[in-house]
Each structure stands twice: as C-alpha cells, then as structure tokens.
Amino acid sequence: MLNIVNKSPLDRNTLQSCLDANTGGAILLIEDGVFAATRGNAFEAKLKAVQGTFKVYALGPDLDARGFGDRVMDGVTVVDYAGFVDLVAEFKTCQSWL
Template identity: 35%
Template sequence: MLHIISKVPLTAPLFDRLGTNANDSVIVIGDAVITLMRQGEWANYWDAVLANMSVSVLAVDLALRGIDESDIVRGLSIVDYSGFVDLTVDHSVMHSWH
C-alpha cells in the first residue's frame, strides 16, 4: 500500500499504522512536509517509520516551503512528480491520510 500524507496535524495512531507492513511505502506531500523537520516534534516518529519502510517526499513541496534537504530527517527519498507516479504504479492500493 502507498500511504499519501498531505495534511497536518498528524497523530500518533497514524504512525502506529504506518509501521505495520514493510511492503508499504509512504509519500509526504503538501503541508505535511513540515512534519519532516529533523528538529521537529515528529522527527522521532518518522525515524521509527523509516526503520521499517520506504518514505519519500515530493521535492517541489519542500521547495515551496523553503525547506532544505539538510533540514529534514535522514533516510528519506526525495522525488519529483515522475517519482510520485512511479510509486503509484508500484503500489496497486493507495490510502490518502488527510
């Protein structure tokens, strides 16, 4: 399953759900990219998710919010729109969290 996270605020139960299947992937888009800040309140949650599954972030959404790659948690894949499409092709089931 591809989990598409686009809105804030996030909740701890969401992160509990994300860590349950190593075959799942996550892409963070829109306003949710601010939760990826290395010094932010959600950094520990993202580190736990990254230990179990692939997490990507849409590059244009980082750029639009003035967030540099060095400011976000380590281990993320930064993708363009083509990479987002590739993720949707790789996962037949998608769930949008908003």
C-alpha cells in the same frame, strides 16, 4: 500499499493514524505533510523510529516551496512529481490519509 499524507504531524494526527494502521509499506509526504520530514521537528524521532518498517518519501516541490528543501532528515527520499507517479504505479493501491 502507498500511504499519502498531506497534513503536518504537529497540527493533525493523520500521520500517526497512518503509522498505527500499517505494519509497513511506503509513505509519501506531500503538501503540508512534508513538515514531518524536516530536521528538528517534534515528530522527527517518531518518523526515525519507523524507518525500519516504512520507506518514507517526501515531495521535493512541496519541501522547496516551504523553504525546507535543504533541511530534510536522513533516511527520507525526496522525489519529484514523476517520482510520485512511479510510486503510485509501484504499489497496487494507495490510501490518501486526508
């Protein structure tokens, strides 16, 4: 399952909920969700800790728009919209954690 998260983890529990409900899979951070993937944010350690079980992606255009294109934490793969489409195609279902 592809999990799509669009909320900052410092504002909402959306990403945490997603992590708790899954035992693995892929997470794509879009919109305000991309803040989770930035270096030095308070959620960084949590996201690092699950990188063995989850493959984490972040949408480049959303990172760039927020001035964080060059501050992505290690282990997160940055994708563009075409990469977003490929992820959707790769997994049988996707869940948007709104």
